[in-house]
Amino acid sequence: MEKLYFKFTTTQPVTKFVHVGVVASGDLEIILRPNNHSYSTLNIITGSDGFKSTWSNVLSRFFDRYPLQGDFEINDFGATPGVVNLRLSQVMEVLKNEQ
């Protein structure tokens, strides 16, 4: 198990609490809470050690496309980069649907 922390400068503050995904094998859950900073924080607990640079790549690309601002809590149980990206994109879609 590994704990990771990331910070990204972002521009689109979220106003709602969002929860997607589940902590099941090959999957992860994402909990997003609004914050008052000009950046996003990500606290990640992952069951797969040694993938920090892959996480960094997935997150950079996501925030590049969708600069959502908030505090992210991610509990990962061996999700592939593809599944991580799907769950992040689903957060974006939940927020879009509520607009």
Added chain:
Amino acid sequence: MTNKNHNWASQRDEKNLRMANATSIINNKFVRTENAKELLETLIQPNDRVVLEGDNQKQASFLSETLASVDCARIHDLHMIMSSVSRPEHLDIFENGIATKLDFSFAGPQSNRISKMISSGILKIGDIHTYLELYARLFVDLTPNVVLVAADKADKQGNLYTGYNTEETPVIIESAAFKNGIVIVQVSEIVDKLPRVDIPSDWVDIIIQSDKPYQLEPLFTRDPQNITELQILMGMMAIRGIYEKHHVQSVNHGIGFNTAAIELLLPTYGNQLGLKGKIVPYWEVNPTPTLIPAIENGWIKSIHSFGGEVGMEQYISARPDVFFVGKDGTMRSNRAYGQMAGQYALDMFVGSTLQIDKYGNSSTVTNGRLSGFGGAPNMGSNPTGRRHSSTAWQSLKPTDNPLAKGQKLVVQIVETYNSAKKPVFVEHLDAEKVQKEANLENVPIMIYSEDTTHIVTEEGIAYLYKTNSMTERQEAIEAIAGVTPLGLRSNAKKLNQLRNKGIVALPEDLKVNRLAAKRSLLAAKNMEDLVKWSKGLYNPPAKFRSWS
């Protein structure tokens, strides 16, 4: 000038001589089970070309075990021709000094061992063929001296019933029976009257009842329980962005959870989109259980199959409008015709792979694993002589050339990283290294870049057929390759340029809602659901049963 003493029937004489040497153990074609080894030691000679039937599912397991046990002082240096190398004794034959050379198509379960045997020099590879290449060569320069095949039943006259699992038995037997080869068949049962005749007795030289029925594997069964939401998302994109967009009418699905997901989305997502009756009524595919909901829901008009699938027998017998079923009520499969249909009759092939390189070449041969490819290279190639009028084939025709042809759709669906978190998109295929290690003439590529028209990942679809240079093709692949090293070469600007040209589509471009990609969208969530859809006619093998 001809020599009037020239013997133009030397091969026939040779066959008759060998058969004469075995008369003491042959009783009107029939040989007793316990005499099998003596029979093979009498009829097979050193350096013979021998076809051993190992299909995807059906295995001539009694004859392969017997061959692995013969005396290598009497029989050696055989050249084995096998479409599928799947049982341990298939390679014991080489380790025991009985055979030295191998031509094959597929080596799934034995792919690690075969690699090691090549590098230690125990085994020499002729070629790794596509199925059709291998069958075709049986009629040209690989005509066999002896063929060892499997049938379900024989009657007292020696006619054969191969029934549901006919697969490649007819094509193998034909290559020997009419070119002085010896046809040896293992049968599970000898009966007075066959359900139907699949092979006439006239083509058969020897029949041996096996000690137990031939081995049969349910290779094409995928438990819907294991389908992920990512696979569902890719399936939804494929249905919208490919099946619907190109009005695809006829299709082959490779084995795997990606294609199983699509099959289970047709009666749900497909119906929501109003696509029933508009796409994929015609199939060339093994009778995979995940097609049951689409069949029952009225999506499918016809399915022809390469082989059978364990547990589907009763269901198929009850659906003769859909499947190819004999008067006796059992399906007739035929691998050679199936492969032919895949190349020349289908609008589209959809499959998956382990690696895709920067150009779009793909392979399931990875380091230390010489797997071969099964049907994919035939299904996943574009026969350039075709001239189809179907909407799908025509839709890939370039518009700037009046003499241009259409193209078969060849689609690869992959997640950018595999479940072990290794990138699927790579700079160089492992296959390039394997070629050198195994001293092969060709890099073992499964599907070539030029034949690949679409790649689907969780990121989106790359419409490779629309690219007009290799650079653009590479950019399109990079744009959907996620955060793999290849994918990181792309950026938001390049992606948007490709989206504007219609070369790349993201889920939002296809109006696919990622939040809808849920397991609840599958028409069947587990094996029990499939049994219910089949009205109890599908009978899953024990290993797929989690209920009583």
